[in-house]
Amino acid sequence: MFSACQKDLLDTVPKTQVLTNNMWLTENLTDQGVNGVYQGLRLGQMLYVYDTYVTLQGRDNSTLMNATATASSGIFSSTWQNLYEGVHRSNNAIYGITNVSPVGPEKKARLLAEMKFLRAFHYYRLNQLYKGVPIYTEPIEWDKVDKPRSTEKEVWDLIIKDLTDCINEPLLPNRYDKGKAEFGRVTKSAAHALRGKVYMYTQEWAKAIADFEQVKNMGHTLFGNYANLFKGDNEQSPEIIFSIQNIALAGYGSDYQFRFGSRSAFGSNWNTYLVHPDAIDRYQRKDGSKFNWDDYLPGYNQMAPGQREVFFLRNNLTATEISNIEKRTTNKLDMSLYLPTGNEERLKKAYEDRDPRLVSNVILPYSTFVGANGATDQTFTSRWPYRQEFGGVFDLRTDIVPNFYYYPRKFVYEELTQVFPIERQALMIIL
Secondary structure (H helix, E strand, O other), X not given: OOOOOOHHXXXXXXXXXXXXXXXXXXXXXXXHHHHHHHHHHHOOHHHHHHHOOOOEEEOOOOOOXXXXXXXXXXXXXXXXXXXXXXXXXXXXXXXXXXXXXXXXXXXXXXXXXHHHHHHHHHHHHHHHXXXXXXXXXXXXXXXXXXXXXXXXXXXXXXXXXXXXXXXXXOOOOOOOOOOOOOEOEOOHHHHHHHHHHHHHHOOOHHHHHHXXXXXXXXXOOOOOOHHXXXXXXXXXXXXXXXXXXXXXXXXXXXXXXXXXXXXXXXXXXXXXXXXXHHXXXXXXXXXXXXXXXXXXXXXXXXXXXXXXXXXXXXXXXXXXXXXXXXXXXXXXXXXXXXXXXXXXXXXXXXXXXXXXXXXXXXXXXXXXXXXXXXXXXXXXXOOOOOOOOEOOEEEOOOOOOOOOOEEEOXXXXXXXXXXXXXXXXXXXXXX
C-alpha cells in the first residue's frame, strides 16, 4: 500500500543556496553577497564586445554579424537572462542590506549606493537593447515574474533615480586612486558618467554636460598615450572610470585576448573577431578631415571591392604567386596596376596620416610588431599573399590564410616579457 507524504515531514530548505533572509545575517555574508552582485557583471561577458571603440566583424557562430539571427536565437534569451540576473542580484542585495544585514550605518550607506548603481547599469543595458522592459525593484519569487513591460521613459526615470541616490550619498567616494584595494568598486564619478549617458538618451543635453564636467572635476583625465592605456601597468590610470578588475594568475588569460586576435601573435593562429574595413575607413586624417581612398589610390572607390586586392599585394611577388593570381576563375586582378617594388609603400601611405589611434587598435597591412612564437619572441609582419618565412621575417599567420584581413591590435601580446596573465576588461564605461 502507498500513502501520500505529509508536507510537514518534508525538508524544504535547499542545501545548495543561502535563502535571502539568511544570506545577510553577518558582515561576512554581506560582503560575499555584494561580491556576488559585482560578479554578475561577468555574466555573458561577450555582451560588452559591442561597446568597444572599433566596430568588429564577427566570425564563427555570430548570428547577429552574419545576419542569420531570428527571434528564437539564443543570443536574445541569454542576453535578457544575464542582464535580469544582474537586476535581481542587485534587488536582493538592496533588500538584504537594508532589512537584514548587521553592518554599521556608514558601510551600509556605501554598499546600498554601490548596489543601486549596479541595478541602474543593468537596466541601462536592458533599455538600450529593448526600449522599455518590466521593472522589478524588490526580491521576487521566480514563479511570479509576470509584470508588464514599462515604457522606455519609465525605465530611464528609474535609472536616473538610482544614480541620483548614488551621487547624493556622502559616504560614497568620488573615485579611488591607483593601487587602492577598493579600485574597481562603484564611485560617484562612475555614477555621474553613467547618468550623463542616460541624459544623452533622453536628450537632456545640459544635464549630460553637467554630469560629464563632474567626472572631470573628480580627477579623471585622459591618459595621454592611447597605445599604452591598454597595457597592464596602466589599467588603473586616471582615465579609467569603472572597470572589472582581474587577479593575475600565471598560465591564465582573458576571453578578450583569446578572441581578439592575440593568439595569432604566439602561434595558435585563431581569430574569432576581425576588424571591418568600413571601421578602418572611418578613421579621419590627423587634421580632422575625412579619409578618402581616392586621395592615395586614384580610382579606388569606383573599383569593385574584389578588384582592389591588387593594391594590397606584397612587393616582389614570385612568378608562381603571379601565376596563381592569373589562373583565378573569379576575382581576376588588373595586374597593370601592381608595382613590384613599390606596392607596399604606396599602400602604407594611406594609413600614415591618420588618427594615431588607428595603429594602436588595428594590425594594419605591412605593419610589424613583436609577438611570441611558442616560447620565443618573434617579429611578425602582416603581408599578402602569406609566406611562412621569408628572409628571416615571419608573416602573420591566422586560420584564414586564403584571405587578407585587418586584425585587432588592442590587447594583443607584445613580446613574452609583456604578456599579461589577465588584462583589465574596462569596456563598460571609459572616459
